Structures are given as structure tokens and as C-alpha cells.
Amino acid sequence: MPHAEESVAPPGTTRLWDLPPRGPVALALHGGAGGRIEELGAELREAFEAGLAAAYRAGKAVLEEGGSALDAVCACVARLEDDPLFNAGRGAALTIDGVAEHDAAVMDGSGAAGAVAASRHARNPVLAARSVLEEGPHVFLVAPSAELVAGWGLQTADQEYFVTEARVAQLGRIRSLRLTGPRHGTVGAVARDALGHVAAATSTGGMAGQAGGRIGDTPLVGAGTYARDDSVAVSCTGEGEAFIRGVVSHDIAARVRYLNCDVAQAVTSTIAEELTARGASGGLVAVSADGRVVVAHNSPTMFAAFEQDGRLVLLT
Ligand code: ASP
DSSP states (O other), rough: EEEEEEEOOOOOEEEEEOOOOOOOOOOEEEEEESOOGGGGOOGGGGHHHHHHHHHHHHHHHHHHHTHHHHHHHHHHHHHHHHSTTSSTTTTOOOTSSSSOOEEEEEETTSSEEEEEEEEOOOOHHHHHHHHHHHSOOOOOESSHHHHHHTTTTOBBBBBHHHHHHHHHHHHHHHHOOOOOOOOOOOOOEEEOOTTTTTTEEEEEETTTOOTTTTOOOOTBBBEEEEEHHHHHHHEEOOOOOHHHTTHHHHHHHHHHSSSOHHHHHHHHIIIIIIIIIGTTOOOEEEETTTOOOEEESSSSOEEEEEETEEEEEEOO
């Protein structure tokens, strides 16, 4: 099993890993800053770790075979969407009406982007977002129909597939006001490929018990997801409303471009000024144009996978 670390940030602090480039390709992913899903219990930590490791390996294999950064982040995120432990795809958090509505976005460093919100039919929302990027003139589609998703050549799925017993139980506790712990999570990845291009992808079921139709930061270019070849690719997780107000992923890229700061400095300043200052919590993964990886969160915990000194590190 790869090396696993507890990533606990004491209240009011940020934990940050700043990892220098090692070779031509780079990859990092997160599995959400919402904390472990309480009802699953600590004994499933190993299952979370296995899910993170499998997703990391899926993305790394793409990069090692010469695939693009966009292919790699989609491979990571699709894998996490298929894993019912994470809040995306199967096992996504439910709206207050008990429906799984998914938000997802992809962006590559050339500026190409695609996003879906309130998606109910795509088995892998991240692939629907990629289809928006590739198949037409639009960037952002809300509630794509099953016909449209199938027309893109993607698998569709119904609510029975997405809704898990654990999420129904979580919603029951929210409705009866017995849940006080974190209700969110998200999955995302950033990569740099051998040609020097970067990409980001993010996918979520949003906040458990959210209003139907509520859209968070995840599918919004510049809020939860952003990529630009001359600076950085970023994928976020946390209290979406604050990430939207702070335009967090774009704020990091803007600091790199306009202030000429390195990615770790940019991430530190953005978290302090746009999240901590708002009393909001969350985290992110970022990769710079030269392959530097930064992983950071001011939330108590964040699931993540990245390489440090050539070994795979899992944060749980
Ligand atoms: N940012 C997501 C949202 O607000 C939730 C999360 O990442 O935990 O929808």
C-alpha cells in the first residue's frame, strides 16, 4: 500500500505541500475536503485509500503512455466517479429531495473548456463535460438530456445507479437535523503532460441536502476549475459559494501571471484572502506550467493523492 498521511489542519491554519517538478509529467488529485463520510466509519479508510490510489494510477498510466493532460485528468475523475465512496457520480450527495444532481467541468491549458450542471443522466458527468468541450460551440450546459448524453456516445444511468444507501441515510439525518458534520466533498485532478500542457477536471454531487438546482463552484470556469498553459491548472473542493465569490482557481492563476509569484505563494495568498477571510474552508490541487505540484487545504481534512520523492502519498 502506498504511503498514507493524516492531513489534519488545526482550525484557522492551512496545510500545504509544495512539490518540485520530477520529470516531464505531473499529476495530483483530490477526493474532497468534506471529511470522511461519517456513517461509513473509520474502518473504511483503507477503501478510500485504495480508491485514491487506483484513480492516481489510472491518470499516471495515461501520462506515461504519452497521453494528454486532459486525458489523464478525465481518467482520474471518471475512476473516482465510479467509486461509490466519493461524492461524485455513483454515491454522489443528494439534494434535499433525494435526487443525485451532478456538476462537472474540464479545462485544458489552451483555454478549451466544457461543463455540465444539474446533470442527472450521464453515468460519468466528467465525460459529459468533456463532450461539451469537444462536440459543439458551447462551454456550459445545464441538465443535459439523456438523449443528448447518449448522442455523445456516452453511457447513461438512472437514479437507481447513482443513489446509494449511505447517501439516503445521510439525507435522512440532514432532514431530521441530526447531522452536524461536513456535508460536502468533490473529486478533481490536475496534470501536466509531456508536451507541457496542463489540464484540470472536477466533478461533484454538491452539498448533501442542497436545494434542487443549486450549482456550486465545481462547474464554473475560474471558480472550482481552471487551466492555463502559461501559468497553472487548479481543481478545488470546499464550500462552493465562497469559491464562487472568491473566483478561487482564477485568482491563483492571476497571481501567478500578474504578480509573478510561484504557485505555492499564490495558493497560500488566495486561501488566506478568499477563503479563510470569508470564514470558509476547502482545499485544492494545482500544477504549474513547469510541473510543480501544490496540494493545500484549510479544511480540517482533504482526501488527496500525489507523488513526493517518487512515492505515492495518500491523504485521508
Ligand atoms: N465545492 C462543492 C460544491 O460546493 C462541494 C465540495 O467540494 O465539497 O458543490
